[in-house]
Amino acid sequence: MATAEVGVAVSAPSTLEVGDSAPVTVTVSAAANVPQSSLRLAVPEGWTVRPGTVQVPRLQAGDSQVYRFTVTVTDAATPGDSRLTARLIGPDWRAVGQATVHLPVPPPCPIPDPARPLVAWDPASGDTVDDVSSYNRDATVQGGAEYTTGGPTPSSLVLNGSKFLRTAPTTLGYLPKATFAAEVKATTSGSYRRLFDSQPGGDPGTDGVLIDLTPSNQVRFIGAGQGVTTNAVVPTGRYVNVVVTLDEGDLTVYLDGRVAGTAQVGPAIFGCNNRELRFAADQGGGQRLTGEVDRVAIFPSALSAADVARWQALAFG
Incomplete structure (x- = not known):
């Protein structure tokens, strides 16, 4: 046949x-x-x-x-x-x-559940800031905590140049999508000052992630294989709702709910290695932010513009 x-x-x-x-x-x-x-x-x-x-x-x-x-x-x-x-x-x-x-090539480490925040901190009292996410990444206030009023919530953490937040060594996972959010008041300029940091010093963005302010208060992102300085400029002397979203290479910076800058980076943050997650200082304890911080959260998803406006509710309920 x-x-x-x-x-x-x-x-x-x-x-x-x-x-x-x-x-x-x-x-x-x-x-x-x-x-x-x-x-x-x-x-x-x-x-x-x-x-x-x-x-x-x-x-x-x-x-x-x-x-x-x-x-x-x-x-x-x-x-x-x-x-x-x-x-x-x-x-x-x-x-x-x-x-x-x-x-597809499998990710180098697990991609976290997009429905579960990675971190949710609301400084209230004491030298430990509880993480209300299911990951329990509690943060210690290096240098001892000092609190003040006048922020978005009744209690905010004072960052006087000697204090910052640090966790025990942890892994964030492989993050094609992520959102970093903080209610922060910067009171100085003229130097690089950390917001989020889980990256070894000098890394070009291939290991971990950092988000900081440049000497002119622009939001800089180093992660997903690249470093970019955006056009988003954070004003000093008042609280600003800073949100940075990553959506498979598309980076967007929101200030007080409005798009203030965009950039292109690599496809994902490599957060597979075990190290401290810090806010307001780098891994060596330098580049400290001076001012105040209230609520802070990290999501393993790229929040939409509508969700950016309500990230606090998504993180804290």
């Missing part, structure tokens, strides 16, 4: 990830009478398939039959384009159909 007299078509998802199971259908179509045959779906190394083989009864010209397989991608699979091949085998002939499924 000529193989042109029978068609084999494979239908599969365009993309799968490690751990996924998915149906694959194979349609056998006869242009002429086709004798009994067997059908097998071959998958790459690191994949499994069931059933292994199905028997295809004799088909009359014009007949069409659909057969269903289930494939599973294990952690031994190789990322990239993977070919699934259906082979219909007769006594002295065979017909073949194929489909390609893309298996």
Whole structure:
């Protein structure tokens, strides 16, 4: 029998990830009478398939039959384009159909649940600021806490140049999307001053992330493989609602709910290494921010403009 007299078509998802199971259908179509045959779906190394083989009864010209397989991608699979091949085998002939499924390169460490804030601090009293997120990343006030009134909430932390917030070593995860938010009052300019920091000194943005103010009070971001200084300028002497969102390379800075600057960076923050998360100082304790800070939060998602306006409610309820 000529193989042109029978068609084999494979239908599969365009993309799968490690751990996924998915149906694959194979349609056998006869242009002429086709004798009994067997059908097998071959998958790459690191994949499994069931059933292994199905028997295809004799088909009359014009007949069409659909057969269903289930494939599973294990952690031994190789990322990239993977070919699934259906082979219909007769006594002295065979017909073949194929489909390609893309298996993305897995992230270097887990991507956090986008529905759960990574950090939510509201300084109120004492030398420890509780993290009300489910991650319990409580912060210690280095230098001892001092509080004041006049901020967005009844109690704000004084940053007098010797105080900053620090956690125990922690990992933030791999972050294609993220939002960093703080109610902050800067009272000085003329030097670099940290807001968020989880990055070793001198890193170009390949490990961790930092967000700070330049000597002219522009918001700078170093992370996702790049460093950029935005056009967003934070005024001094008053509280400003500073929010920075990252959406797979698209960086947006909001000041008091309005877009103040945008930039392009790499696709994701590499937050896989274990180190302290700090606010108002770098990892060496330098570049300290002078002023005050009230509520602070980090989200593993890029908040929309509408959610930027209510990030406090999303973080603290």
